[in-house]
Amino acid sequence: MVSDLSLKHEYYRKMFHVLAGVGFIGVALLVDLRYGQVALLPLLFIGLLISLVADHLRIERGFKVPFFRFLERAREVGRLHATTYTFIGALLAFLFFERDVAYAAIAMFFVGDAAAAVFGRTWGKGSKFIGKKSVVGTLSMFVFSLIVGWAITSSLPVALVMAFVATLVEAVSEKMDDSFLIIIFAGVAGQIIVGLL
Numbered sequence: 001m002v003s004d005l006s007l008k009h010e011y012y013r014k015m016f017h018v019l020a021g022v023g024f025i026g027v028a029l030l031v032d033l034r035y036g037q038v039a040l041l042p043l044l045f046i047g048l049l050i051s052l053v054a055d056h057l058r059i060e061r062g063f064k065v066p067f068f069r070f071l072e073r074a075r076e077v078g079r080l081h082a083t084t085y086t087f088i089g090a091l092l093a094f095l096f097f098e099r100d101v102a103y104a105a106i107a108m109f110f111v112g113d114a115a116a117a118v119f120g121r122t123w124g125k126g127s128k129f130i131g132k133k134s135v136v137g138t139l140s141m142f143v144f145s146l147i148v149g150w151a152i153t154s155s156l157p158v159a160l161v162m163a164f165v166a167t168l169v170e171a172v173s174e175k176m177d178d179s180f181l182i183i184i185f186a187g188v189a190g191q192i193i194v195g196l197l
Contacts, residue, residue, distance in 0.1 A: 011118065014114040014117050014118050018110060018114045021106075021107070021110025021111060021114075024090070024106070025103065025106060025107060025110070028044070028090070028103075029103070031043055032099070041094060044091045045091060047087050051081065051083045051087050055080050055081055059079070083179075088180055089106070089109070089181075089182075090102075090106055090183060092184060092187075093106060093183050093184070097187045097188075097191045098194060100153045101153065101162075101187055102187060103152050104148065104153050104159065104186070104187075104190060105166070105186040105187035105190060106183055107148040107152060108144075108148060108162060108183075108186050109166070109178070109186075111147075112140075112148070112166055112170070113141065113178060113182060115137075115140040115141060116140050116170055119136050119140035120133065120134040120136055123136045131171075131172075132174070133171045138167060138170075141170050145162070145167060146160060146163040155193075157193055157197065158190050158193045158194055158197070161193045162190040163186075164189075165186050165188075166182045166186035169181045169186070
């Protein structure tokens with residue numbers, strides 16, 4: 001485990017982040033389109049249970065998972081892993097939001113958050129925005145979130161509002177895990193705009 005991830009470790013973490021996101025969304029979409037939410041929701045719940053068991057073994061029993069320890073942030077030691085929060089966020093998104101809004105919110109987390117970290121750490125030094133967040137990282141979060149949101153929802157107003165909220169949540173989240181927060185708040189914002197349009 002690295003107490004404060006180096007730039008190289010951050011790249012590895014975010015590369016895994018994006019690949020996991022592509023896999024997560026791909027499997028969810030495949031199950032959703034073929035079998036519907038009647039199969040997707042139980043699948044997500046099973047994923048959440050597995051992740052919680054893994055967290056229990058890691059936190060309570062001291063089991064060591066080399067790959068995750070290599071990419072683990074200091075704040076994740078002794079706490080639920082980002083994967084668990086992602087499953088919670090995704091499960092709630094598919095329960096309460098329209099399909100496109102749910103997928104857009106999840107994609108904004110996986111793609112936008114990764115872009116914010118990589119671009120911010122690489123080119124954002126000296127351009128502080130909020131706390132440790134940089135202007136470059138924040139703009140990257142917004143642009144990439146807007147792109148994936150627009151591609152999924154086919155609505156520029158919905159994508160703009162969701163991207164703005166996702167970016168704001170990512171910028172102000174220091175201690176809380178944004179895996180859950182970005183998905184939920186971007187989804188709520190998107191659902192409100194869909195309802196108003």
